[in-house]
Amino acid sequence: MEQNQPNVKMDFPSYKNYKESSKQPFHTAFFENHPDVVCLLSKQKKVQLFNQVAERVTGYIAREITHQSFNEMVDKETRFLFSRGFEKALNGETTEQQMKIKTKSGDMVHLHAKLFPAKGETGVEGVFLVARDNKAEQEKNETALIAAGAAHEIKNQLTTLKGFTKLIQNGSENKDEHCNIIMSELERMEYILEVIGSSARPLTFEFKEEQIEDVIEGVLDLLRKECETYQVQVTTEIESNLPYVEIDEKRLKQVFINILKNAMEAMVMGGHVHINVTKNDSEILIAFKDNGCGIPDSHLHQIGKPFYTTKEKGTGLGLLISKMIIEAHKGKMAITSKEGEGTTITISLPVSR
Ligand SMILES: Nc1ncnc2c1ncn2[C@@H]1O[C@H](COP(=O)(O)OP(=O)(O)O)[C@@H](O)[C@H]1O
Ligand SMILES: [Mg+2]
Missing domain, CATH: 3.30.565.10 (Histidine kinase-like ATPase, C-terminal domain)
Known part of the structure; x- marks a missing residue:
């Protein structure tokens, strides 16, 4: 579907000419610095380009994976889905899907991937795979959730603190009791802030x-x-x-x-x-x-x-x-x-x- 195509016209030179192409430095810098996993696959699903994020997520380095079949890296469970998306991309369509990739160390990573045609001088010459690590996304969401919850929680605690401080200012008879409540609320706030701190930056460990x-x-x-x-x-x-x-x-x-x-x-x-x-x-x-x-x-x-x-x-x-x-x-x-x-x-x- 033409309207599903991304808004970037790559004008990709054919692989044969790629190495000699004047566009190569421009393309390489773009792939390498892209914040997502970016792979360019040949029509036979062989890896042509593999950026730094792809290296970090999969554990493979570009040199060892180039010209190897990408299929091997895709977990069996999502291989069929991947092949279907790949065929669609060769036919000019863009698809999005969840994928499971087996890393070099044998771990499984869940990716949200977009597959779309890599068009060159002779039409579709391969497939681009741009993917994002779901876990990073999930962690980001979790941090946002904690921050929002903490803001709400701390606001409530401030209301309590203000209330009890006012009572003391007005000469309350239960001053000690009110001070105890204030202290325990302050301690709770301290704990909450400690947890938010540790969710925003990683906890340090000494194993x-x-x-x-x-x-x-x-x-x-x-x-x-x-x-x-x-x-x-x-x-x-x-x-x-x-x-x-x-x-x-x-x-x-x-x-x-x-x-x-x-x-x-x-x-x-x-x-x-x-x-x-x-x-x-x-x-x-x-x-x-x-x-x-x-x-x-x-x-x-x-x-x-x-x-x-x-x-x-x-x-x-x-x-x-x-x-x-x-x-x-x-x-x-x-x-x-x-x-x-x-x-x-x-x-x-x-x-x-
Ligand atoms: N052993 C348990 N038995 C019953 N409920 C539990 C138990 N552990 C946790 N919970 C429930 O899970 C909630 C969250 O626990 P936690 O994260 O430690 O926060 P908090 O203890 O401050 O409420 C508790 O408020 C309680 O409802
Ligand atoms: Mg508890």
Whole structure:
């Protein structure tokens, strides 16, 4: 469809003449500095041009991939879709599609790709693929969401702070109590700002090989008092001979504390948390199972979204930051819950090799 064509007329010289073409430096600079993945593919799907972003996203360098079949890089699941878009481009059409690409290291990246004809002196001579890494886009959206939520949250807190300050100015009798409220609101604001800071610039980590049971014991020591206050009994079952894991101990402790505090807050009448640590071939699994209030099915998908909280003094940031920390360890965090029965949070961490 002619009206779907991008607004750029490339006037591309045929490949035969490309190297000698006077347009080559202009085109090369354009491809190389393009902020998206840009590939030019021959009619046989062989890579002709592969820009720097394509190198960064796929892990291949242009020199090794040029003249190789691009098809091999496309995951089987999306290969058919890709071939169809490719054929359409050869027929002069532009299509957009989601693609999965296998990187050199074997990871999978999700791309949003546009395929369109590369027209040269003799008509369509190949296909351009311009693509964007979905993850980068998703991360950008998440940061924007956190920033918007934080602005809203902080505005509400400022209203509270102003209100209580006014009461004190007017000679309130509960001055101490009001000061305490102001202080706790300020602390909450401080925490929120810390989290926004870490979502805008990456958290820094110091990884070291550690034993996970030492980390868990350290956390339980820290929380001994809270456990008494909430009347929560914590039991542990830790498989023997666990391999070492490469972790940032301080950050991981932060995650375990978040999870255990959530469990305690879900058990107003006291209760039980069981921590079970097991291993399989490649990872260590840490499950925190509580018999607290649980989460209704209809709310489960909200958990871990920025500022989702059901607590009067909650921030709704604990699980979000925990997930960020676990992902930085190349691990995963999962939650299962049944209303009225309890919640289990499972963390998997890759073992050191
Ligand atoms: N163990 C749990 N049992 C029941 N609900 C939980 C549990 N952990 C988390 N939640 C729910 O998830 C929400 C978000 O948790 P979190 O991100 O730590 O923020 P916050 O604790 O500040 O509310 C909580 O408000 C609560 O509704
Ligand atoms: Mg919490």
